[in-house]
Amino acid sequence: MTDGTITFESVEAYIRERRKDSAFPPALEACFVRDTWKRRAKLLRITTLKLAFVYNIFMLGDWYLANDVVGPAIAMHLLLVTPWILFVAWYVAHAPSAHMRELAAASAPVAIVMQILATFCITRSPFAGYYLYFVLITTIGANSIHRLNYKYASAGSHLIFAMLLTAILFKADLPFQIAVMHPVTYLIAASVTLSSNKVIERDQRRFYLQALRDRLAAAHASEVANLDALTNVGNRHLLFSRAEEIWGQRTEPTIVSAILFDLDFFKFYNDCFGHSAGDACLRRVAECAKSALRTPKDILVRYGGEEFLLLLPETDLPDALRLAEKIRRGVEELRIPTEKLDGAGVMTGSFGVAANFTSLTSLDALIAQADTALYAAKRNGRNQVWPPLPRTADAANVESFMLAHVG
Missing domain, CATH: 3.30.70.270 (Reverse transcriptase/Diguanylate cyclase domain)
Known part of the structure; x- marks a missing residue:
């Protein structure tokens, strides 16, 4: 399918296929990106700013659960991660491509988790095991509220899971039950939110196809109304x-x-x-x-x-x-x-x-x-x-x- 073949008939045929995956052919994908660029960039900017606000509330957790390293934790919050998230909020509206935009958006929750796990690894607080729940909250937020595209949400969730396992193995004094339950709980939450993310993205693309079909049908009807049926020139x-x-x-x-x-x-x-x-x-x-x-x-x-x-x-x-x-x-x-x-x-x-x-x-x-x-x-x-x-x-x-x- 090329730009010249994105017609009412081709879109209608694609809808009738009822494909389970959400991927479009290259030309249709390019059309989808063009049509949704501004709305998608605005959504990511707003959700990224919300993510920054919620993330900085986590500093209360630093105070209560990792009090012995609250200074370094807050420094990482304010000097490293928050500036990066604010940069991402600006960048998603100026990215040169959809891939770079989505990649930048996916980097925000990963940066947050890196700070959480770094604090977890250096604290000696007896409540350190509870601190890992912030990883779970971040992942749920990234996959559902932040609304990352499924491909990037899945890649980010897998990367965060690998980082979580590494941090737990590094923290040798963590009780065995907590060390086991955190990865299990994370996998369950990530699976549920990713499944929901995939369904939402597929529905959004279906709605787009239906809207595109209606738009092409209206354009075709208007074109037919303006053409002489015999000679195919204007009327x-x-x-x-x-x-x-x-x-x-x-x-x-x-x-x-x-x-x-x-x-x-x-x-x-x-x-x-x-x-x-x-x-x-x-x-x-x-x-x-x-x-x-x-x-x-x-x-x-x-x-x-x-x-x-x-x-x-x-x-x-x-x-x-x-x-x-x-x-x-x-x-x-x-x-x-x-x-x-x-x-x-x-x-x-x-x-x-x-x-x-x-x-x-x-x-x-x-x-x-x-x-x-x-x-x-x-x-x-x-x-x-x-x-x-x-x-x-x-x-x-x-x-x-x-x-x-x-x-």
Whole structure:
């Protein structure tokens, strides 16, 4: 699955697979990361700050359970671990990748546990065994409240378990019952919270897929509503929608051009060759005109029957005339035969062009000007662009020509 294949159908098919794992294909995973980046970064920042607050409450435990090393414990709290957690809270919003962000978030509970176990190893307090419960609390918080992604939560939990076993083995004077119960209790708590973490992450990804499917379905419906079913170019609904955007701009007025063209003697062509041939002819001509569009701002619509309209924002009359001539030649070069009409010949088109500033005209008025030019092209022999493009390249002549025709 690539970016180009993330469609309604592909997402729907993926949902129907009902996969138990939460991993997405690379392209879909990249889309998921992009769509959830800000929300995920905000969540991690908030939970990391909460983690820092709760962690510093643990200093009460240092006082009551490891009083003999409370100074070093508090120093590790305030000078090492807390600054690191605060850095992580900043970094999760600025990380260059999702992997680095999640890795940084996972490092916060690991740093907390390192401080807890370091204090546990150096204290001689008879209550040292109780101090290890802070490891359990930290792991539960990391896997459930901190909401680490399952992969990183699992890696962090395994690392913490290895560190816990190492600390217990180091503390040789720890009673056997306590030495056994802490790892067992930790494994139970870690397993439960990791299972919950995995279910939550899988559900979140399923909700995302369903939301993505609905979004793609809505986009597809909107696209279909804006397309002419026969020619696969825009329809009048798209024309009016885009015109509202062009004429509704609050910036300085811009020049806009319209090209209205139809196919010469198309009704006779339809009668002679049949509607199937006529439909195929319209599709080929529409594709020819579509290929001539220069930017995404250019709009091509089927205006009605064999009539097509191009609306060209930020395009003056000479440029619009050149584009119309390009399409006219393209239609002629399709070599769609019309022998039954005139003995020997190909399908051609007649083009009317108009241009004006948005502040001086409306869409309807602009189209009316192009329609007038189209009929002039037909009266003057068809298969041509009207008004004809000036042959001179002199700027003053081009400017005076524009003023004479934009009315």
